[in-house]
Amino acid sequence: MRTFGVEEEFLIVDPDRGSPVPLAGDILRLENAGCQGTVPPFRPTLAVELQQEQLEVITSPHSSLTALAAEIRAGRTYADSLARKSGARIAALATSPLAVTPHASNTERYDALLEKFALTAREQLTCGYHVHVSVDSDEEGVAVLDRIRSWLPALTALSSNSPFWNGTDSGYASFRTQAWNRWSSAGPTEVFGSAQAYHSLVAELSGTGVVMNPDFDARLSARHPTVEIRVSDVCLDARDTVLIAALVRALVDTAAREWKSGQLPDMVSATVLRQATWRASRFGLHGELLDPKTHTPASARHVLAALHSHVREALEETGDAHYAKEGLQRIFSQGTGAARQRQAHERTGSLAGVVAYATGVTHLEAVDHQHAGEPYLASDAGTAALVAS
Numbered sequence: 001m002r003t004f005g006v007e008e009e010f011l012i013v014d015p016d017r018g019s020p021v022p023l024a025g026d027i028l029r030l031e032n033a034g035c036q037g038t039v040p041p042f043r044p045t046l047a048v049e050l051q052q053e054q055l056e057v058i059t060s061p062h063s064s065l066t067a068l069a070a071e072i073r074a075g076r077t078y079a080d081s082l083a084r085k086s087g088a089r090i091a092a093l094a095t096s097p098l099a100v101t102p103h104a105s106n107t108e109r110y111d112a113l114l115e116k117f118a119l120t121a122r123e124q125l126t127c128g129y130h131v132h133v134s135v136d137s138d139e140e141g142v143a144v145l146d147r148i149r150s151w152l153p154a155l156t157a158l159s160s161n162s163p164f165w166n167g168t169d170s171g172y173a174s175f176r177t178q179a180w181n182r183w184s185s186a187g188p189t190e191v192f193g194s195a196q197a198y199h200s201l202v203a204e205l206s207g208t209g210v211v212m213n214p215d216f217d218a219r220l221s222a223r224h225p226t227v228e229i230r231v232s233d234v235c236l237d238a239r240d241t242v243l244i245a246a247l248v249r250a251l252v253d254t255a256a257r258e259w260k261s262g263q264l265p266d267m268v269s270a271t272v273l274r275q276a277t278w279r280a281s282r283f284g285l286h287g288e289l290l291d292p293k294t295h296t297p298a299s300a301r302h303v304l305a306a307l308h309s310h311v312r313e314a315l316e317e318t319g320d321a322h323y324a325k326e327g328l329q330r331i332f333s334q335g336t337g338a339a340r341q342r343q344a345h346e347r348t349g350s351l352a353g354v355v356a357y358a359t360g361v362t363h364l365e366a367v368d369h370q371h372a373g374e375p376y377l378a379s380d381a382g383t384a385a386l387v388a389s
Contacts, residue, residue, distance in 0.1 A: 001318060003061040003134045004068065004249045008234050008241065009127035010055050010090045012083055018355030020096050020125065022052030022103035026086045044075035050110055051102040051125045055079055055090065065320050069242045076238060080363055092362040094127045094162035094176040094233035097351040120183065126176040127234040129159060129241065131248040132226040138195035140256055141220045141227045146191045146265040147255035150292040152217050152231045153276035154307045157300060159232035159244055160284035161337025164351060173284025173338040176233050177277065185214035188273035191265050227252060236337030236361050243327035246320040250311035268295055284336050304328055
């Protein structure tokens, strides 16, 4: 069974005003000083990101969805317990609802990014969600990248959690995707065909002097024997985080099986895939997406059903089928993070109210009343991990 792990990026927010606060350095210093807050059963890794208003939480690799889910939950609790000691909270928001001027982290890498990319880097306060899945070799990894391209926009739609930008409603479900695609190498790629072709392109990009490690929607990890899928917003609800991890691993399993059986990848162009990404970013699950097979408009429900059908066998083999089916049904019933943020804005009448609501949902302190009592994670019998919300 393939191992998988995740990276979640969170906003650090003022619990009263809702505005992002530049406290990542303070939080990491607290951790290093031994003020470890709520000690989780797992020990996630905390890391600084481009801006001091955000904090990254990185899990260990796991083979079971139940174990990964437990560490995702523990990581959120752990990071928040340290943030509280600094007078802040952690919120799973992919962009800040309130206007903010970010404060860059002072590292050699980030200093170079700011010098090179100027306003693009200075304004880039976005929180993504990356899933790593193990592969046996670079050749298998690139074969997987070639065969999952068409399915990635569905994950963007499913995870959409960034409707607000700079104090206003952007009109998008995932405005983070729009902001992120300002980076020079961001977005979908053409079919590579081989690991050699992949590495040749990466070397060519490095030779331009613009990028070192490309920001493709999905790529080989530079540090681990994994493929890294990078298209998702950080999810408001941790249950959605777990669901997308299950779907991503199933996509990788399915693609590897197709490659080994000699099935060729879909040769759709990256230009067309960029349109699929735009639709997912604009509408989330509340408008038409592009069908991953025909690349023509189709309902979000049809696209998600196609994704589920595509990976069902892999989900059954890992024991994640029941959880995935229920998770997809729940999101269609309950709404994506973007939809729930907009509902919170309608209820509270303020963007600070959206942040307060999101902070509670991030830690399962607040759920919509009709969903109170819904389990945090309910997977197949024998692997259940029920945590009352």
